[in-house]
Amino acid sequence: MRHRTITLPRLHTRQMEAARSTARFRLLACGRRWGKTKLCAHEALREMLEDKRVWHVAPTYSIGLIGFRDMVLMGRQIPGVRIQMGAKTLSFGAHGSIAVKSADYPNNLRGEGIDLLILDEAAFMPEQTWITILRPSLMDKSGRALLASSPNGKNWFYNAFKSELFESWQWPSWTNPFLPSGEIDIMRATYPKAQFAQEVAADFVDFQGRVFPAPQVLPTITSRRAAKGACVFGIAIGRSPDATAVAIAPEGEERVWCVQQTHMDYSQQEAWLEKLVREWEPSLVVLQAAGEDTPVFRMLLREAKSFFPDAPSPTATATAERIDALIGGMEKDKYALPNQASVINQFETYTCNRTPSGVYTFGAPTGMPEDAVAAVLLVYWAQQMAGRTMKAFRI
């Protein structure tokens, strides 16, 4: 039989280390952009060329497509590799094959006789998918498995990482020599600290999604007479289960004086807010979630010295930027919250979740209020704007 030598694209040193291992179960906990998917594609092709049957499983169809695309790019360079774009499979010789699957259709995952099972972004798949569906498919051929992922808290992937079953590696993103050097700095600047530790340093961070650092707390100041100097307002109009919340903070000081909350219905809120505005005479009011034709909007145009209406529902990116700015203030400048249990509690329970595609969503756990957090985000923003405020809405 004639032998042919095929050269696959070069792996970087760390990838090579994992690729050379002969362990049956391998696990890679690596930072974002480390080259996990590239390595998975490389491994899949290598096995297929050796006449083996490979499954490449990703948490969602679109993540599976990224791996498939890498395999197609490599596979096209190799004579004899057949690519079925629709079925998302590659094949070679008599038995070599790769099938790309997504874990969100578990019924398509029942197979047998797999030689190599690859789980890309394994930490974002349910443990049951691995234990009850995928793992058994390796039994008849004593197949191997390669689990690659960035960590996702201390979930089952972390237990697998520690277990004796796997040969495991843990590498931060910056060990990928192909990553442009500025990338890490961008990630460091744009990710909250705990997320950077998890996503880039590949640490198994037990932050359970908590977003804000433990806050500095100062005594609450709820009366205008006790508060010295100019102030600004951040108003978040409540949606069930939220109250309408007004965060009141001094201009030019790193703190919030108080957060006033009410569950009155909308028709009564205008009078309640008007009373607060008249009492405190804020130099700037930032308001979220009110259309121009609402009584509250008209009242603020009439009563507030300067008024900035924010979008009723800011984009995910805008929200993330504001959260990052406030976290920065809390960490670096010791920005302090008022000693109000409902406010502190909301900051402690406010969470961040990462979807498998890498998008962060922020908010209170389902059914829990987040009005105080929303109001403080607005007032923090107002404090940054105050002083250099455009008088756009001053009439």
Ligand SMILES: Nc1ncnc2c1ncn2[C@@H]1O[C@H](COP(=O)(O)OP(=O)(O)OP(=O)(O)O)[C@@H](O)[C@H]1O
């Ligand atoms: N061996 C390699 N040779 C050349 N470039 C590489 C190699 N490994 C990784 N890269 C490059 O590094 C970047 C990240 O690779 P890849 O998408 O495989 O990483 P990942 O860890 O799967 O990222 P993500 O966390 O976004 O899923 C890509 O631009 C890729 O082309």
Ligand SMILES: [Mg+2]
């Ligand atoms: Mg990837």
